[in-house]
């Protein structure tokens with residue numbers, strides 16, 4: 001089937017909850033994908049950072065293949081022989097005691113909300129039903145009803161209520177706003193160390209450390225949603241590392257599944273995670289053998305430090321080049337191999353720039369109308385990255401003309 005036929009059939013038989021670029025991908029390797037017509041594109045989205053280690057990473061694929069032939073699912077009704085190594089490895093990577101494995105990012109965020117509330121009632125002594133959690137403006141934590149209930153994006157939220165109470169929204173980047181929102185019933189502060197979907201918004205220096213201090217002073221859990229920012233993307237294992245901040249709960253997903261299967265997790269110390277007992281939380285697929293095998297391979301790659309170093313080095317080059325893009329670009333933000341670029345609406349929308357890049361063989365995705373995001377797999381070569389940036393320069397030049 002040709003591109004147009006794939007799109008026509010797909011659109012007429014699926015919900016219209018996405019507006020994809022008109023490209024139909026059929027194969028991929030490393031940082032490159034190939035479409036059904038045989039055209040190649042440099043993938044500068046990387047599955048919203050799920051493909052940090054590249055398409056078809058040999059170590060991840062080998063672990064998955066070996067596991068597929070042996071054992072894929074047991075449910076948590078029984079133990080399996082991949083579980084211990086995965087949870088031990090992930091706990092160690094995070095410097096924590098315990099892991100609660102789930103599948104998608106939204107499930108992991110929901111899990112963190114549940115753990116924080118239960119900790120609030122059982123350890124902090126909050127009165128039953130009174131727990132509140134401080135969250136940020138412009139957050140993106142997923143699509144479940146609880147989560148969209150505390151979104152400030154009308155598109156994510158409108159039409160899906162009624163919503164769960166117990167969340168207080170404050171301005172992102174203001175530690176003072178966090179301090180003011182906390183009261184005796186606050187159990188957690190939930191934030192993205194860098195807000196990805198909002199357009200790669202980097203908070204002011206010192207913000208994460210200040211929030212950490214405020215949480216400690218007030219006996220409130222610091223919950224870091226590192227689903228998109230974590231696992232190498234910013235040049236460190238976690239975006240919180242940049243300020244040497246250790247949250248009470250890490251919320252992980254996306255790249256933890258190596259671009260192969262959905263794997264997410266909440267990681268915390270026993271004094272927090274210990275509040276969850278048998279029957280109180282779970283998932284049929286969470287922590288399955290295939291997920292654990294893939295997750296273990298991902299942890300192995302991160303332990304080498306090689307991917308974090310690549311993100312740091314290529315990221316420095318990326319941001320140097322982006323700073324020189326010139327007219328047509330209103331702002332550039334980011335850290336490591338991750339950037340949000342605000343396009344001057346006078347020269348085009350983010351969508352138009354993304355489509356023009358696609359025609360030149362570079363895949364990116366727009367967000368919030370005028371922003372495009374760059375997040376190539378961390379395995380991208382410097383030459384390929386440079387070529388993609390040349391295409392971006394050319395697209396902006398054409399748009400300005």
Ligand SMILES: Cc1ncc(COP(=O)(O)O)c(C=O)c1O
Pocket residue numbers: 048104105106107109140141142143192196197225226227228229253254
């Ligand atoms: C920071 C953050 N949290 C949570 C999620 C939700 O993850 P999932 O789509 O796997 O549910 C995302 C997805 O983009 C995200 O970026």
